[in-house]
Amino acid sequence: MAVCCLAILTTDFINSHWTKNIMSNPDKRPTFVLVHGAWHEPSHFQSVTALLEGAGYKVEGVSLPSVGHLDKDPGNGLEIDSAAVANALSKVINSNRDVVLVAHSYGGIPTSEAAAIVSQEQEKATDPVGRIVKLIYLAAYVPPKGASLVTESAAGQSSTNRQPTVSENGLMAITVENAIHVLYNTTPAALAEEAASKLRPIALSSFVQTTKFCGWADYGISVRYIACKQDKAMPPSLQQDFAARIEATGSASETVWLDSDHSPFLHMPEQVAELLLAAAA
Template identity: 35%
Template structure:
């Protein structure tokens, strides 16, 4: 894949639909700045709302529930798809795309790209991260110090608005191991956020090594959809363009 600014995609090809999958504590709102930028490139885009995150701690879903939501959208949308997962969103896209022939590319944006049998908690070293605020009953997690963990390079007003929309995440979504890994058969791109303070560049590169077909870099912390939306939109557009041209299997 080459670098450079994104140009509009040709309308004569069957262009994959882009499915954006948010990470933990977030919702589809986190992609709002990306949507018009991707639309400018002629891309059809869909987002999902993962049930593992939400305001009602008694109704939080599991990783299986998240996979089911992504699967339902894949079933609903005709034609080829490119799945884009951010952070925790790497888990449901990895499992949901397994065994499907309509997902032509996986894109991991500073995301967890894990092996079968590995959970997010396993990848974090087996213990809750220092900034996780685990509920008394152990069933949900609130993100502590999100300003530095998620939005280290974002505008202060934008950071405050995003922090206000964060919701609890289910613990089970972080402790459940993956049951399938689509990256073993589907081409993939890992976008390393070079300035990420909590998922360091070296850790991202380690996850991508031996798994990702392509590795790209973006000069951003953990939320490039807020701090570098145009650059991320260009990377997504280039990935979709390449997916049209390259074989759908590794």
């Protein structure tokens, strides 16, 4: 497996990318669609979003309905999340714009489902439409058909020290203390506390409902995996397994490792933005 380790980066690449794209043909640039993970919301990606927009790209952040929007678990958390991602993708693609699709953590599962749903719609389209030109997993789950976050975590012996609490209504919450310890263990304290304060409960069914498709593998989409060396939420060994799974299909040729916890978009947004811009080029 080809592996790239990213260490110290500057704004030079982003600035040059802005010049290249703003001064050339802005209509040909793909739109970034960002999908957050469990407990999070699009605002957690605000620093990366600002850098991508500063480089001349449009960015759409998907708000997963199973996170922070429910009074009780409807029993189909993954399905409604997948539909939300698919709807966001369809709006972009049906306007004849290409997409770089980015998923973090749990978000990799509904994103994979949505990639399949939209790819099937795309095959039926009679008018010109865009396409998903790149699918990027950032410390994310890469599920096969018929899997769930729970089954994939068990297979990879994923961390159990998050200790989420489940309410009578089937909503899972994580404490600020555990979030800082597991999700933000290399993030500066003030930034970690701010991020943890914005976390919201997620429907339990999002973790246990199984996938219907294998959207990352069955539709000819180019895939890249960005892994995190100091991740306590998703063991690096599990991320390595996901990266190997992708490469085995011939969908990707490179895995990039960041010296980070589970949430590099918080404390190293320039590095993350640079990787996303490179994938979009």
